[in-house]
Amino acid sequence: MPKKFVEKLDRLSSRPMVKYGVYLVAVILFFALILVPPILGIVIKWSSMQEIFGNSQLMNRALDAVKNSFVMAVLVSILDVAAGIPMAWLIARSRSKWANILDTLADVPFIVPTAVLGYSLLLFWYRPEGISAFFGGSLVSPGWFLVALLHFTFSYPVVVRVIVGALLDYKIEYEQAARTLGAPPFTTARTVTFGIIKPSLIAAFILAFARSISETGATMMVAGAFENGPIFIQNTKDVYVGATVFVSLILIVVSCLIFAAVRVLGGKLKLPFKKAWPTVERKISYSSAAMTRNGITLLTFFIIILIPSLFAALPAFKAASTDILHNALLGVYPWGEYWQSLVLSYSLGAAVTVLNVLIGLPMAIIVARKRLGKTSSALNVLVDIPIIVPSVALGVSLRFFWKETLAFIPDILLLVFAHLAITYPYFVRSMSAAVERISIELEEASRTLGAKPFCVFRTVIFPLTKYSMFSGAIMVFTRSVSETGATMAVTSLKTTPVVLVDWVKGKIAATSLEIGLGCGFLILISFIILLALRLIVGGKGRY
Amino acid sequence: MEVKEGISMPDVRLVNVTKKFGKIVAVDNVSLHIKDKEYFSILGPSGCGKTTLLRLIAGLIEPDEGEIYIGDRRVNNVPPEDRDVGFVFQTFALFPHMNAWENVTYGPRVKGFGMQKAERIGHEVLEMVRLHERLDAFPSELSGGMMQRVAVARALAAGAKLLLLDEPLGHLDAKVRNELRYEVRRMTKDLELTAIHVTHDQSEAMAISDRIAVMKKGKVLQVGTPQELYMNPQSIFVANFIGGSNFLEGFIAETKGRMSVIELRGGLKVQAVNKGMGKGERVVLAVRPETFTIKRGKDADENALFGVVERFAFEGTNVRYEVRLENQDLVVVVAPSMACEWFNIGERVTLSFQPENAHLFAYPELGLREELAVE
Known part of the structure; x- marks a missing residue:
């Protein structure tokens, strides 16, 4: 940025009108684009719910x-x-160099887009190419158990990441104090460590819960006849609008209630630390028990998480040695639509990331620094709501809202709004946590040395939070590229996960090698982008 | 008293203990013997290895070489929970999700003492630290002094035979620190515990310790009672770190029996007790600021040095002068503020001292600055 322009921004930022203007715009955009439309979308279609109350069969299916x-x-x-x-314990506490490798491997399911993950699990657990080959039939058929495996797999890296972060931030002296007071390692972890990092365990639970409630695309691939909320919405959205609104409403309301209950009761939930069982806990604290625990952890990780997550890469490699790669690169049917969807997915991801930075950053500062007094505390809670609202329900209600109120809005903009609403909390949370970690005294020191508010941001806050900003941006980007449910609900435009769902579900004729290659391209591009971003942040960023 | 029951008083022995972190030798071949019921301090500047030494005794880290004994038991590779030590951390490390009562009774509970016994001990130690009325308070609701008392109570309640205190007063205000240091000593003496107290504050160590080990760069330089360290420092570093000294460089001009005449820079001559140095040898003479007698004008006293008052500071109990000697060396003189006349800046004065009160050292190989360096 030219120096004069920056200086002008510095000067402008010290004017209260400008400063509060920026905050006000951020708050207005949050309400106008993210919080209010999904609520109004449901309200607009409220009356259509009549249809489900008169149809007991449909009602039972919905419930x-x-x-x-x-x-x-x-x-x-x-x-x-x-x-x-x-797993988090192994990564955070192990002094071995393998812990670093494990740390990176634990993130792998995170970089595999969810739709690819669904196909990969389908191949591994169900199709004859996978583990079923050893059992002379299908080991796990599409249905609730495969859905459970899928949901377990895609939430696992998020949960591990949150707990590793908590364990690394946590002051090791508490554990040392407990040990010197006579507690063996297992008792120490149970009574002290988990008691202190309880908020992070609750946060990990909420994130896993929210992802499971929201996921649509990959779930559709592995669900078979099993129907959950998002699949019901997908199946009925064009036929029974009232049923779609009804299920969306229940998903939203119940999710919010559970979220509120976990937040309120979670704080009061006492982990069992009053009682100790010295003899038993001593036995399970030391080497043989620890080795067994680590062995089971690693086995679970490799067999349930890692190998199934990457299994789609095998047909991709196989396809690369056939004409399929050639056809794919030439855009022969069905690849033309695939490449278009890829361009759409990544441009959408990039646009949504930029928008998040622009409107999420002031909000993160408002929340972290309580710039708007009590309003900041309220915003702090409201910002999390889009995480909890199932994305498919969010997509449905957004479509109702925008199509009913501003029908002229192009589909692409609708898609941007939907993805923005879904990803917004990830960026704001990541940034507000980073800003909160910076001592307010650093900002005050900078102001007393003559820096204007924007200059404080440029020279103090940004350099200290840039890794978190990159991390937040990466989270937004990957979440947007993976998103399927809301995309399908909100528009007929096809992003790559939607195309892959069509291929797997047979809506478009594609061979398994073609699907494998399609997944392979998506993994490869996501991996290259994430690697590039990781290099930019000097390997210190977390996503 | 329940917390005293069944405790056999341990002595602690370290034999040639070394601990390295990469290339840094944090503890370098240290041997120490801390006796039963002794209040022992490890004193040294930041980074000298004193906390590492304490953590080695607690079992929070293991030595690379050497042996550690608590009582007759060799405790190398014994986990901290089996060493029967109480550790008070500098930051107190009170569990933030437990109140004072839960913190204090944590040790008895995890050791399986049984609820009744745990509660009895809890009440006993909270009574001892006079915090009974705050047993429901969480650490965030307690003042620094209260947190420190809970931390000590928690360590005592676990039935520790040996109390290890890692700069336990470092996070407290000066006033509270001064009060609590005597309280901690009193408690350990009442309970007849062995205590090892790590600190960088020499006045704290001097006030409460039976004996002190002075450390520098991973090595123990001297072990002794506070009086021994003050009256008879074995090294320039100890003479400076315990009490503080003026260091005057010179050489032995003459020896007369047990006395030597030292010629300082600029030809000034003073006498000191010789410690085996020969004529012509380069030496450093350490004279404590409070050892000097200061008089107005130029007085021909024995062992007299003449100079001009360059700075003056009133410190309450004492008055501190910086005096520029004729040879341009600057010396610090401390005199009781109530008992002597005061001198003005620019005034000519005579400083004198008893030869027995000065300490003579061979000039250090690496130079005086390096010898005095605390980091």
Whole structure:
């Protein structure tokens, strides 16, 4: 930026009108684009719900789907936290160089777009090319169990990442104090460490829960006859609008209630630290028990998470040695649509990331620094809502809102709004946490040395939070590229995950090698982009 | 008293203990013997290895070489929970999700003492630190002094035979620090515990310790009672770190029996007790600021040095002068503010000292600056 322009911005930023103007615009955009449209979308179609109340068969199907969603989400989230804790412990506490490699490997399912992950799991657990080959039939057929495996897999890296972060931030002296007071390692972890990092365990649970409730595209690939909320919405959205609104409403309301309950009751939830069982806990604290625990953790990780996640790469390699690669590169049917969707997916991801930075950054500062007093505290809670609202329900209500109120809005803009609403909390949360970590005294020191507010941001806040900003941007980007449910609900434009769902579901004729190659391209491009971003942030960024 | 029951008082022995972190030798071949019921301090500047030494004793880290004994038991590779030590951290490390009561009874509970016994001990130690009325308070609701008392109570309640204190007063205000240091000593003496206290504050160590080990760069330079270290420092570093000294460079001009005449820079001559140095040898003479007698004008006292007052500071109990000697060396003189006349800046004065009160050292190989360096 030219120096004079920057100086002008510095000067402008010290004017209260400008400063509060920026904050006001950020708040207005948050309400106008992210929070209000999904609510109004439901309100607009409120009356259409009549149809489901008069159709008991449809009602039962809808309620079953909703029940399936919540049971699955709760179950998978508990399992993810239970499995994520020993893995996170291994990564955060191990002094071995392998811990670094494990750290990177644990992120792999995160870089595999969810639709690809769905196909990959389908291949591994169901198709004869996968593990089923060893059992003379299909080991796991599409249905609720495969959906559970899928949801467990895609939430696992998020849960591990959150807990690793908590363990690394946590002051090791608490553990040392407990050890000197006579607690063996297992008792120390149970009574002290988990008690202190409880908010992070709750956050990990909520994230896993929210992802499970929202995921649509990959779930459709592996669901078979199983129907949960998002699949119900996909199946009925063009036929029974009222049923779609009804299920969306229940998903939104119940998710918000569970979220509120976990936040309120989670703080009061006492982990079992009052009692200790010295003899038993001593036995399970030391080397043989720890080795068994680590062995089971690693086995779970490799067999349930890592290998199935990357299994789609095998047909991709196979396809690369045939004419399919040639046809793909020439854009022969069905590849033309695939390449178009790829351009759309990544341009959309980039646009949504830039928009998030522009409107999310002031909001992150408002929330972290309580710039608007009590309003900031309210915003702090409201910002999380889009994470909890199932994305497919969000997509449905956004379509109702924008199509009913501003019908002339082009589909591409609708897609941007939907992805912005879904990804917004990821960026704001990541940035607000980073800003909160910076001592306010650094800002004050900078101001007393003569820096204007924008200059404080440029010279103090940005350099200290740039890794978090990159991390937030990467989260937004990958989430946008992976998003399927809301995309399908909001428009007929096809992003790559939507195209892959069509291929897998047979809506478009594609061979398994073609699907494999399609998945392979998506993994490869995502990997290259993430690697490039990781190099830019000097390997210190977390996504 | 329950916390005293069944405790056999341990002595602690370190035999040739070395601990390295990469290329840095944090503890370098240290041997120490800390006796039963002794209040022992490890004193040294930041980074000298004193906390590492304490963590080695606690079992929070293991030595690369050497042996550690608590009582008759060799504790190398024994995990911290099996060493029966109480550790008070500099930041207190009170569990933030437990209140004072839960913190204090944590040790008895995880050791399987049984609820009744744990509660009895909890009440006992909270009574001892006078915090009974705050047992429901969480650490965030306690003042620094209260947190420190809970931390000590927690360590005592675990039935520790040995109390390890890592700069336990470092995070407190000066006033509270002064009060609590005597309280901690009193408690350990009442309970007849062995205590090892790490600090960089020499006045704290001097005030409460039975004996002190002075450390520098991973090595123990001298072990002794506070009086021994003050009256008879074995090295320039100890003479400076305990109490502070003026260091005057010179050489032995003459030896007369147990006394030597030292010629300082600029030809000034003073006498000091010789410690085996021969004529012509380069030496450093350490004279404590409070050892000097200061008089107005030029007085022909024995062991007299003449100079001009360059700076003056009133410190309450004492008055501190910086005096420029005739040879341009600058010396610090401390005199009681109530008991002597005061001198003005620019005034000519005579400084004198008893030869027995000065300490003579061979000039250090690496130079005086390096010898005095604290980092």
